[in-house]
Structure formats: C-alpha cells, structure tokens
Amino acid sequence: MxxxxxxxxxxxxxxxxxxxxxxxxxxxxxxxxxxxxxxxxxxxxxxxxxxxxxxxxxEFFDFSSGIAVTSTGHCHPEVVAAIQKQAGELIHMSGTDFYYESMITLGDRLSKIAPMKGPHRVYYGNSGAEAIECALKLARYHTKRQHIIAFYGAFHGRTMGALSLTASKPQQHRRFSPLVPGVTHIPYPNLYRRPEGTDANEYAVSVARFLEEKVFTTDIAPEEVAAIFVEAIQGEGGYLPAPPAFMQELRKICDKHGILLVCDEVQSGCGRTGKWWAVEHTGVEPDMITIAKGIASGMPLSVCLTKAEIMDWVPGSHASTFGGNPVAIAAALATLDVLEREGVKNAETVGKHIMNRISKWPEKMPLVGDVRGHGLMLGVEFVSDKKTKRPAGELRDAVVDLAFEKGILYLGAGPNTLRIAPALIVTKEEADIALDILEECILNVAALHEKGKKAGEEVGS
Incomplete structure (x- = not known):
C-alpha cells in the first residue's frame, strides 16, 4: 500500500x-x-x-472536491493545524446558550466580503439545508408574509423546509408529502435551451417577468410573498449560471413589492466562481445569502448572512446546538486565510484556463452540447444529438464511470451535465491532466455510442 x-x-x-x-x-x-x-x-x-x-x-484526482466542499484541497496543513489547536482548547459549549469570541471574529470576516451593503448579522448552522431553513423562517418572520418563490431545477437541501424549495428530482419528494405549504416554483432561465433565434437578454428578462405577468396576476398576490430563493448558478439543475439580466429583473421585482431576494451560495460561494459569491457576477445585491460547503474545508458549518435589519427575531425564535462549533469556526477562519491569499484568485485564473480549453468542445467533441460556468464551477452538458439537443444522461454517466476507472473523480449535475469543480488550489498542470483524461473518456464513450447506433441500424434493417 x-x-x-x-x-x-x-x-x-x-x-x-x-x-x-x-x-x-x-x-x-x-x-x-x-x-x-x-x-x-x-x-x-x-x-x-x-x-x-x-x-x-x-490515487485519484478529485475534481468534485467532496461535492464542492474541500475548497482549500484535502487536509490543507493550515486548516488541519487550526482544527488541532482548537480541539485541544475547547470543542463545545453551545453558542446558542453561551458565547464564543470566534463567532464574532468569523461574522466580522464574512461581513467584510458580503455581496450586499452592511451592517450585517449572521446565524450559524451545520449544513446548507440548515442555512436554508434559517433563511426560510426568517423571511416569513421578518416580512410577516407566508408565500415563497423558488425555481424548477433548484436544489436547496432535503430537510422539510429546504426540500419544499427543492425541485430537482422527483425522488427527492417521493412519499414525503405534504411538504411545507406556500412555495411556488417557476422556470429558471437556460440560455442553451432558449427558443431558437431569441435574444439572450430579452429571453432572460422574460423568464423573470413570468412572475409579474402570470404568477402575480393569476395565483399569488405579490404583497403576500416573503422571499424569492434563487441560485446564481444552479447546482443540481445542471451548473446553469443565471444571466445578469434575469437577476437584475428579479431584483427590480423584489424592490417593487417589498420581497426579500435570498441567494443560495451553498455550492457556488466561498470563491468557487473566481469571486467570493456567484451573485457578484450579476451585479445584483441580495438581502440574504446562505453559505456552507466550502466555508470550512470539510468541517460542518453553515451561515445565513443577512442585512442587519432583516434579522430582527427575538431569543428563542431559532437556534442550533452545534451551529458555530468552535472547531468548525477555527477551520473556517483558516480556510478564509487561504482563500483570501490565493484561492479565489486561483479559481479565477485556473478556471479561465480550463474554460479556454473546453470552450471549443461543443464544436469538436462528440456528445458535448454546451459548456458553461464561472471560475471552478464549470458544467459540460451531454447530448446525443446536437441539432435536437436531446439530453444524454446515460452517456454522461458512462463518461463519469470511465473517468473513475482512469483515476479522475467527476460527478454529474442535473440530468445530463458533468461538473468540473476541483479544489480552489488546483494547478493548471493538474487541471490539464484531468482534462486530458476527460477528453479521452468522452471520445471513447462517443465511439461506443456510434458503434451501438450502427449496430442497431443493422439489426433493424
């Protein structure tokens, strides 16, 4: 061994x-x-x-980062040292009943890089789903409204409130109804699959205006909507970036009707897109963001970060025994040190290097219909027919399996997209090795697929 x-x-x-x-x-x-x-x-x-x-x-190259969690790479020495030091001093007292200074330290660090103007407040949990649960409850509490808008293709978690916002796969809902009432799902823009000949910006705006033109005129009164929950890049929806025009229109709608805009940055945040938050690529300021995954390099920690005036609930309204655990916060502070020093910039630099290479794939690579994303949150969509854009989830899965056999760990996203999401400290050389193998796998699967089609035609003749 x-x-x-x-x-x-x-x-x-x-x-x-x-x-x-x-x-x-x-x-x-x-x-x-x-x-x-x-x-x-x-x-x-x-x-x-x-x-x-x-x-x-x-030994494998992990280009999934433990599902976008190990932002500083596996077992970064600075993160390990911070965990070891804190574990030797204090592991737990419960920040819901007592005080930790480090909770303030991390809150101040996050406030400085928040994508909306301060002052801010933070709530600590243990997972992305918990951050979403906090945001859902807080939105209703603060606005005194009951309805929530979310999007088809969204994944916000599997606890009952988060699951009610999720609309990614039927199996995630099967046999769990009734879910939390008051949630309405609407379409999310997909530039690759927009109607042919449609202008990208006009299409993006029209998707957002579906709220005003349909939902608010036939179903829900806008003054009863507490929040819109949106991913600036849909994760399980297929690594789909939200067009800036779409997000900007959502912001206008929220401002018009007093609705809170909540950005789920659980997978897309903490520098993964080459900026601290994916929403920064859109020029929009949200009212809340939810943070988890990459914030603590693998330790269980999540954050709901809001404009201070929004987090106006009173003691007992919401809490978590383990949220803001001292060891997890120590890991987060060390993670932020690494990301501030090199990770975010490296995600931008290596992400551009990867995108420059894969941007040519839809033209020259069999089965690849589209590539998209920002930084090190990139998606490769697989289709069996480029004219009809027929989704090819089974071929994507075959590529993922073959890459595993050759030593690269990729994961799917959505029905037919492969995600490229390595640690933010990945080098260009490591990226090229992983892409060389991915190209080889795509070509091999494409050849087998073509051979199978010909054999099927022969059998049917």
Missing amino acids: STAITTAGPKIRTKLPGPNAQRVLEGDARIISPSYTRSYPLVAKRGHGVVIEDVDGN
Whole structure:
C-alpha cells in the first residue's frame, strides 16, 4: 500500500473496486442507509490537495472536491493545524446558550466580503439545508408574509423546509408529502435551451417577468410573498449560471413589492466562481445569502448572512446546538486565510484556463452540447444529438464511470451535465491532466455510442 501521496497524476494499482474497497462496500450494504447516492465505488482513506487515496492505495484526482466542499484541497496543513489547536482548547459549549469570541471574529470576516451593503448579522448552522431553513423562517418572520418563490431545477437541501424549495428530482419528494405549504416554483432561465433565434437578454428578462405577468396576476398576490430563493448558478439543475439580466429583473421585482431576494451560495460561494459569491457576477445585491460547503474545508458549518435589519427575531425564535462549533469556526477562519491569499484568485485564473480549453468542445467533441460556468464551477452538458439537443444522461454517466476507472473523480449535475469543480488550489498542470483524461473518456464513450447506433441500424434493417 502506498505511504505517500503525490500530485504527478492518478495512480490506479488495482482493479476497481479493490479487495479492501469490496469489503467496505459489503459492510456499507449491510448497515448504512440505502438512501445515499453513490456514483461509483470510491472508498476514501486519506487525501492531500486534489488527491484522494482509497483503501487499496489507488490515487485519484478529485475534481468534485467532496461535492464542492474541500475548497482549500484535502487536509490543507493550515486548516488541519487550526482544527488541532482548537480541539485541544475547547470543542463545545453551545453558542446558542453561551458565547464564543470566534463567532464574532468569523461574522466580522464574512461581513467584510458580503455581496450586499452592511451592517450585517449572521446565524450559524451545520449544513446548507440548515442555512436554508434559517433563511426560510426568517423571511416569513421578518416580512410577516407566508408565500415563497423558488425555481424548477433548484436544489436547496432535503430537510422539510429546504426540500419544499427543492425541485430537482422527483425522488427527492417521493412519499414525503405534504411538504411545507406556500412555495411556488417557476422556470429558471437556460440560455442553451432558449427558443431558437431569441435574444439572450430579452429571453432572460422574460423568464423573470413570468412572475409579474402570470404568477402575480393569476395565483399569488405579490404583497403576500416573503422571499424569492434563487441560485446564481444552479447546482443540481445542471451548473446553469443565471444571466445578469434575469437577476437584475428579479431584483427590480423584489424592490417593487417589498420581497426579500435570498441567494443560495451553498455550492457556488466561498470563491468557487473566481469571486467570493456567484451573485457578484450579476451585479445584483441580495438581502440574504446562505453559505456552507466550502466555508470550512470539510468541517460542518453553515451561515445565513443577512442585512442587519432583516434579522430582527427575538431569543428563542431559532437556534442550533452545534451551529458555530468552535472547531468548525477555527477551520473556517483558516480556510478564509487561504482563500483570501490565493484561492479565489486561483479559481479565477485556473478556471479561465480550463474554460479556454473546453470552450471549443461543443464544436469538436462528440456528445458535448454546451459548456458553461464561472471560475471552478464549470458544467459540460451531454447530448446525443446536437441539432435536437436531446439530453444524454446515460452517456454522461458512462463518461463519469470511465473517468473513475482512469483515476479522475467527476460527478454529474442535473440530468445530463458533468461538473468540473476541483479544489480552489488546483494547478493548471493538474487541471490539464484531468482534462486530458476527460477528453479521452468522452471520445471513447462517443465511439461506443456510434458503434451501438450502427449496430442497431443493422439489426433493424
């Protein structure tokens, strides 16, 4: 078994899954909830930077970042040191009943980089879904209104309030109804699939105006809407960036009717897009943002950050026993140090390097219909027919599986998109290695697909 992790490239030493991985998979099947989704049989043992080593000594390049969580890479030494130091001093007293100075320190740091004017207030939780639950309750509390607007394709979490906003896959809702009432879903703009010949900006504005022209005239009175929840880049919707014109129109609608604009930055925030927050690419200031995933490099922490006047609830309205845990906050402060010093800028630089390369894929690569995104939050959409843009989720899955076998960890997003989301400390050299393998996998799957089509035509003739 390997005793050292390198970044020279992936190293696959066994058939996948290896014998130790097989043993773990058998135990998992016996005792772990079957509700978890696993794309391929990776059994992680340790990691460093963009490299994950499994229990059989195979080394992979992680271009999923633990689902956009390990923003500073796996086990960044500064983050590890901060965790170790804090764990030796104080692990828990509960910030809902007592005080930690570090809660203020992190709140002030986040306030300085917030995408809306201050002053601000923060609420701490443990996960993205908890941040969304906070934002949902606070929106209703502050506005004294009951209705919420969310979008088709959105993923905001799986707890009951967050799930009520989520509209990503039917399985996420199946057999859990009734959900939290008062949530209305509307279309989210998809520039790749807009009507042919439509101007991009006009299309984006028209999608937002669906609220005024349809929802507010036939279904819900706007003065009863508390908030609009939106992802500036839809994650599970397929890594779809919101056009600036769409977000700007939403902001106008919110201002007109006294509605709060809540941006879910759980996956897109903390520098992943080359800016601190994805909404900054749109020129819009939200009223609240929800933060998690990359904020603490793998430690459980989330934040609901709002304009100060909005967080006007009284003691007992909402709380979390573990939210703002001292160890998690120490990890977040160390993470911000790394991101401020190099991560955010590197996400912009390496993200442009990757986009310059993959931007040519729709023209020259079989199966690739569209590429999109910002920084290191990039999506590659797979289609089986470029004229009809027919989604090809099964071919995307085949590419993801083949890449795993060759040592690169990618994940799908939405029905037919592959996400490119490495750690923000990834190098251009590491990115090129991962893209070389991804190109090879796409070509291999395309060749098999073409061969299958010809065989089918022959059988049918």
